[in-house]
Amino acid sequence: MDKGRVIxxxxxxxFFAQAEEREHPEYAARPVIVCVYTDIERGRGVVSxxxxxxxxFGVHSGMPIFQAKKLAHGKGAIFLPGNYGxxxxxxxxxxxxxxxxxxxxxxxxxxxxxxDISPECNGDYEKAKxxxxxxxxxxxxxxxxxxxxxIGPNKLVAKIASDxxxxxxxxxxxxxxxQKFLDILPVDRIPGIGRKTKEYFDAKGIETVGxxxxxxxxxxxxxxxxxxxxxxxxxxxxxxxxxxxxFEEQKQFSRIKTLREPSRELALIAEEMRVLVKDVVAELENxxxx
DNA sequence: CATCGTCATCGAG
DNA sequence: TTACGCTCGATGACGATG
Ligand SMILES: Nc1ccn([C@H]2C[C@H](O)[C@@H](COP(=O)(O)OP(=O)(O)OP(=O)(O)O)O2)c(=O)n1
Numbered sequence: 001m002d003k004g005r006v007i008x009x010x011x012x013x014x015f016f017a018q019a020e021e022r023e024h025p026e027y028a029a030r031p032v033i034v035c036v037y038t039d040i041e042r043g044r045g046v047v048s049x050x051x052x053x054x055x056x057f058g059v060h061s062g063m064p065i066f067q068a069k070k071l072a073h074g075k076g077a078i079f080l081p082g083n084y085g086x087x088x089x090x091x092x093x094x095x096x097x098x099x100x101x102x103x104x105x106x107x108x109x110x111x112x113x114x115x116d117i118s119p120e121c122n123g124d125y126e127k128a129k130x131x132x133x134x135x136x137x138x139x140x141x142x143x144x145x146x147x148x149x150x151i152g153p154n155k156l157v158a159k160i161a162s163d164x165x166x167x168x169x170x171x172x173x174x175x176x177x178x179q180k181f182l183d184i185l186p187v188d189r190i191p192g193i194g195r196k197t198k199e200y201f202d203a204k205g206i207e208t209v210g211x212x213x214x215x216x217x218x219x220x221x222x223x224x225x226x227x228x229x230x231x232x233x234x235x236x237x238x239x240x241x242x243x244x245x246x247f248e249e250q251k252q253f254s255r256i257k258t259l260r261e262p263s264r265e266l267a268l269i270a271e272e273m274r275v276l277v278k279d280v281v282a283e284l285e286n287x288x289x290x
Numbered sequence: 291c292a293t294c295g296t297c298a299t300c301g302a303g
Numbered sequence: 304t305t306a307c308g309c310t311c312g313a314t315g316a317c318g319a320t321g
Contacts, residue, residue, distance in 0.1 A: 036309065038307090047307095048303095111303080191302075192302090194301045195300085196299085196301085197300080252310080252311055252312075254310060256310080257309085
């Protein structure tokens with residue numbers, strides 16, 4: 001005991017696109033671009049994710065489909081609508097494999113998992129590496145999917161580590177290496193720092209986590225609020241005590257839809273709204289929360 | 291003052 | 304020529320309420 005925790009974070013590689021490659025092995029040699037269509041005939045919408053063959057041309061999540069088409073033109077790219085039932089089933093099956101390998105388990109998104117393997121490792125990161133390799137093999141064996149894993153002394157470091165080398169990565173950050181590892185990373189590798197916060201830090205000349213670490217916590221609290229400020233101060237030091245496996249009941253159930261084109265036709269809008277409301281109600285009823 | 295509901299903003303995946 | 308999704312969580316400001 002008293003060796004500190006060992007936390008593992010697993011992120012499935014280019015998940016939706018990899019799932020499609022598994023369903024359609026003949027696609028795997030080509031750029032695969034999974035899309036959310038608002039109008040499939042006209043090819044309108046955005047990219048949900050893309051495999052690495054497509055990413056090589058600059059295609060990425062959130063990009064408008066027309067831009068992806070330009071980038072991938074003449075490259076034999078395959079554009080597909082999402083098959084969410086498939087992704088849900090794979091996610092569920094993979095969760096079962098992952099959770100077998102550690103005491104505390106948590107699924108943080110459709111393709112991300114945390115595992116607290118402290119009891120199994122007792123501070124030994126070689127054991128942690130062995131567990132990571134076993135998990136990877138288990139997922140490959142049953143589902144043929146690859147993932148990237150990060151291991152560190154807490155969720156923050158494990159999460160950043162899993163993103164450090166991908167696809168197919170395994171990054172282990174020993175407790176005594178955490179600060180060196182973090183210091184040279186750009187600030188927006190810290191979860192919670194997105195576009196706006198990065199813009200703020202850019203303007204202040206704060207580029208790396210090392211720069212952030214030198215920033216006065218009082219300033220951070222004033223600028224981003226007490227909670228976020230405190231989080232940033234700690235995160236820059238690799239400090240994160242949050243436990244793995246705390247269940248949170250879902251609080252929001254929502255549906256939203258972009259119309260094929262802007263409209264003020266009440267009849268059309270009302271009909272769309274009926275569908276959305278019905279869908280929310282149905283999910284609510286299936287979900288134990290009333 | 292404390293708490294509540296609502297709205298806006300930011301972020302993740 | 305133009306075209307840019309959807310779902311969910313967290314937080315803070317603000318006015319109403321008591
Ligand atoms: N803006 C986004 C980001 C992600 N996703 C979906 C598609 C992804 O496959 C899945 C997981 O998101 P990740 O951020 O983990 O991205 P990927 O797994 O696609 O890629 P990577 O290998 O870089 O993790 O969530 C989405 O619909 N829209």
